[in-house]
Amino acid sequence: MGIELHHETATGNGTTSSVGKRTELRTRRGVETTVKDVPRHYSETHGHEKNALVQSLGWFSIGLGLTEFFAPRAVARLSGLDEEDYEGLLRAYGLRELIAGAAILSRPRPTYWMWNRVLGDAIDLATLARARHSANDRGRLATATAAVLAVTALDIACSVDYARHKTPSVDQHTSRDEESYKSPEMVDGTQILSAITTINKPVAEVYAFWKNPQNYPRFMENLDSIKITGNNQAHWKIKAPVGLSVEWDATVINDVPNEVIEWRSLDGGEIHNTGSVRFRSISGDRTEVELTSQIKPKGGPLGAKIAKVFSAVPKTQLSNDLRRFKQLIEVGEIIKSDASAVTGMHPARPPRRSEMEATQ
Amino acid sequence: MRATCWEGAKHIKVEDVPDPKILNDGDAVLRITSTAICGSDLHLFNGFMPTMEHGDVLGHEFMGEVVEVGKKVKKLKAGDRVVVPFPIACGQCWSCKNDLWSLCENSNPNAWIAEKMLGHTPAGVFGYSHMLGGFAGGQAEYARVPFADVGPLKVPTDLSDEKVLFLSDIFPTGYMAAEMCGIKKGDTVAVWGCGPVGQFAIASARLLGAETVIAIDRIPYRLRIAREGAAADITINYEETNVLEALKELTGGRGPDACIDAVGLEAHAPGLQGYYDRAKQSMRLESDRIPALRQAIMACRNGGTVSIVGVYSGFDDKFPLGSLMNRSLTIRTGQCHVHKYMKPLLQHIQNGDIDPSFIITHRIKLEDAAAGYDIFNHKEDECLKVVLQP
Numbered sequence: 090m091g092i093e094l095h096h097e098t099a100t101g102n103g104t105t106s107s108v109g110k111r112t113e114l115r116t117r118r119g120v121e122t123t124v125k126d127v128p129r130h131y132s133e134t135h136g137h138e139k140n141a142l143v144q145s146l147g148w149f150s151i152g153l154g155l156t157e158f159f160a161p162r163a164v165a166r167l168s169g170l171d172e173e174d175y176e177g178l179l180r181a182y183g184l185r186e187l188i189a190g191a192a193i194l195s196r197p198r199p200t201y202w203m204w205n206r207v208l209g210d211a212i213d214l215a216t217l218a219r220a221r222h223s224a225n226d227r228g229r230l231a232t233a234t235a236a237v238l239a240v241t242a243l244d245i246a247c248s249v250d251y252a253r254h255k256t257p258s259v260d261q262h263t264s265r266d267e268e269s270y271k272s273p274e275m276v277d278g279t280q281i282l283s284a285i286t287t288i289n290k291p292v293a294e295v296y297a298f299w300k301n302p303q304n305y306p307r308f309m310e311n312l313d314s315i316k317i318t319g320n321n322q323a324h325w326k327i328k329a330p331v332g333l334s335v336e337w338d339a340t341v342i343n344d345v346p347n348e349v350i351e352w353r354s355l356d357g358g359e360i361h362n363t364g365s366v367r368f369r370s371i372s373g374d375r376t377e378v379e380l381t382s383q384i385k386p387k388g389g390p391l392g393a394k395i396a397k398v399f400s401a402v403p404k405t406q407l408s409n410d411l412r413r414f415k416q417l418i419e420v421g422e423i424i425k426s427d428a429s430a431v432t433g434m435h436p437a438r439p440p441r442r443s444e445m446e447a448t449q
Numbered sequence: 450m451r452a453t454c455w456e457g458a459k460h461i462k463v464e465d466v467p468d469p470k471i472l473n474d475g476d477a478v479l480r481i482t483s484t485a486i487c488g489s490d491l492h493l494f495n496g497f498m499p500t501m502e503h504g505d506v507l508g509h510e511f512m513g514e515v516v517e518v519g520k521k522v523k524k525l526k527a528g529d530r531v532v533v534p535f536p537i538a539c540g541q542c543w544s545c546k547n548d549l550w551s552l553c554e555n556s557n558p559n560a561w562i563a564e565k566m567l568g569h570t571p572a573g574v575f576g577y578s579h580m581l582g583g584f585a586g587g588q589a590e591y592a593r594v595p596f597a598d599v600g601p602l603k604v605p606t607d608l609s610d611e612k613v614l615f616l617s618d619i620f621p622t623g624y625m626a627a628e629m630c631g632i633k634k635g636d637t638v639a640v641w642g643c644g645p646v647g648q649f650a651i652a653s654a655r656l657l658g659a660e661t662v663i664a665i666d667r668i669p670y671r672l673r674i675a676r677e678g679a680a681a682d683i684t685i686n687y688e689e690t691n692v693l694e695a696l697k698e699l700t701g702g703r704g705p706d707a708c709i710d711a712v713g714l715e716a717h718a719p720g721l722q723g724y725y726d727r728a729k730q731s732m733r734l735e736s737d738r739i740p741a742l743r744q745a746i747m748a749c750r751n752g753g754t755v756s757i758v759g760v761y762s763g764f765d766d767k768f769p770l771g772s773l774m775n776r777s778l779t780i781r782t783g784q785c786h787v788h789k790y791m792k793p794l795l796q797h798i799q800n801g802d803i804d805p806s807f808i809i810t811h812r813i814k815l816e817d818a819a820a821g822y823d824i825f826n827h828k829e830d831e832c833l834k835v836v837l838q839p
Binding site: 289373375405409412415419420421422423424425426428429430435436437439441442445 | 576
């Protein structure tokens with residue numbers, strides 16, 4: 090009820106000014122189709138009923154855990170294991186089950202903990218398999234193994250089901266607030282990176298500096314080379330990890346002086362990239378600069394997954410590039426410290442000449 | 450050259466390192482004539498500051514003679530005698546233009562690390578962790594100084610090193626602490642910590658017209674210097690006296706109009722509170738020990754100001770936010786914007802209003818820096834300030 094009320098307030102009574110701000114932000118970012126999606130981790134805490142099977146597996150964990158923890162010898166006897174040898178281990182397994190059970194019952198979306206149950210099953214099965222040769226009662230051991238296998242099947246079925254229905258459906262009961270600002274993340278395998286800074290110079294100067302591709306290698310750390318190949322077209326070569334490089338041709342698709350430059354890669358490159366840099370003059374003759382880059386690596390969903398795992402790195406790179414851009418305009422050069430003047434880890438002591446040469 | 454290097458917690462070593470070179474066109478290289486160990490260096494010494502690496506050259510209080518300048522340097526030339534402010538600042542960004550020099554937006558090459566730990570980055574600082582830039586410090590024979598036209602202040606030849614050296618950090622820091630109190634006629638200011646910064650905070654509160662200055666510490670000789678050197682009216686030894694009670698008695702029950710925390714993250718406290726904070730800090734469950742700050746907040750009069758210049762690093766425990774909020778207190782704080790204060794404070798020194806050398810207790814060779822850290826850290830031999838001479 091409370092959630093519904095919140096929903097109504099957010100959509101029904103949104104003031105004109107907040108809507109105006111939202112619209113402005115979206116247009117400025119130029120990613121209006123993508124910012125609508127609620128980042129998944131926000132949605133996970135709302136709604137989405139746990140089904141009865143998951144609940145019962147949670148209770149099963151609790152029951153098994155209590156028995157293993159408080160009566161490890163009885164469990165060993167029943168499973169055909171040596172009571173002396175397995176007492177401590179079973180007690181530890183009991184603790185594991187208790188934690189998993191409590192988490193499954195209390196978390197709104199216990200995906201992780203369901204997989205944790207599968208892992209626990211695997212450990213149990215391995216334990217039983219190892220006990221094969223030393224078992225006191227092979228019949229009981231076989232029965233115990235069969236029982237664990239059955240539970241494992243259920244656990245896997247539940248976990249897979251959960252993984253498949255990961256994205257929550259649009260649900261009236263979730264407290265989705267369409268009016269609030271949301272950061273863009275990743276949509277359909279496309280990585281959306283953005284960085285923003287404020288530069289203490291008038292917009293015309295900042296825009297002019299960006300317009301000159303000769304300046305790019307001075308602040309884009311991973312730019313290997315950029316060649317102007319035609320009117321509004323350029324060939325980009327970017328350094329990638331482990332000595333690789335990525336190349337593509339890009340063309341400027343929109344250029345409004347002192348406001349925005351947008352580009353997109355041409356077909357045939359190694360990645361699909363669209364991007365923009367937006368300029369906004371603010372009080373005190375300063376300029377806000379926002380750099381957005383959407384990268385879709387070739388290689389389908391797997392490539393996208395990998396890209397997502399490493400997206401923290403390119404995001405830091407993008408904001409570091411923008412920081413250097415700001416420095417070049419404000420100061421005229423990139424300030425080095427004793428540690429940053431050479432590549433890799435280096436203490437804050439003056440670099441040797443050989444270290445400096447290795448860096449250049 | 451020889452330089453004081455951090456080689457892990459409680460391990461300082463004077464080592465041979467390469468001579469500094471010009472790395473940016475705005476740089477200057479100095480031959481150091483005097484340098485000092487700062488109380489905040491002890492936080493590095495004791496291993497409480499994250500992102501230090503073995504081999505880091507320490508020191509952010511130094512002065513010397515220019516021996517080389519980069520090709521864009523206009524105001525300095527070889528032979529000039531200068532004092533260097535500890536924050537590195539470009540002079541061009543919005544923060545510098547607004548006199549917020551220790552928040553320079555362009556001087557920290559490791560800004561992204563600081564952003565992760567602090568939200569936004571402050572300026573780079575000489576010899577003070579990689580989070581703050583990874584710049585070699587000045588406890589050495591030579592030092593490279595970026596933005597040489599912006600920071601270093603030329604000092605008159607008739608003033609000795611000892612009189613002007615502390616313009617690099619602790620005198621301006623203590624002065625800013627007092628200035629942030631917004632002292633009015635008749636005000637009482639209480640200062641926690643009678644280390645070097647505390648002494649300058651006391652002296653500065655005097656300069657700025659405080660009627661009564663109360664100094665709080667636990668070390669008798671430091672309390673004595675507070676009375677005799679910095680001219681505190683009243684001193685309180687917190688190991689012998691209940692500070693909150695005493696401050697009420699001394700201020701008609703109101704509490705001091707402003708409270709200055711010149712202690713920082715390694716504060717001591719008698720009794721249970723002290724053990725609690727020590728245990729939590731040693732287990733890394735809190736970054737800083739804050740009993741002095743807690744007490745400063747609790748003591749301050751309703752609607753008063755708490756000015757924090759003691760260094761804090763991270764996330765802390767049992768912070769009395771309720772007292773702060775319900776009693777309309779104002780918190781003012783910051784790493785000192787040294788550039789803003791150097792010239793006016795030099796003027797005070799030239800006028801004879803203050804002689805900052807009163808805090809120096811030890812003058813030793815750079816080569817003996819490790820012993821200097823040890824004596825200062827243990828407050829042995831009535832140590833208050835160690836000056837190193839290369």
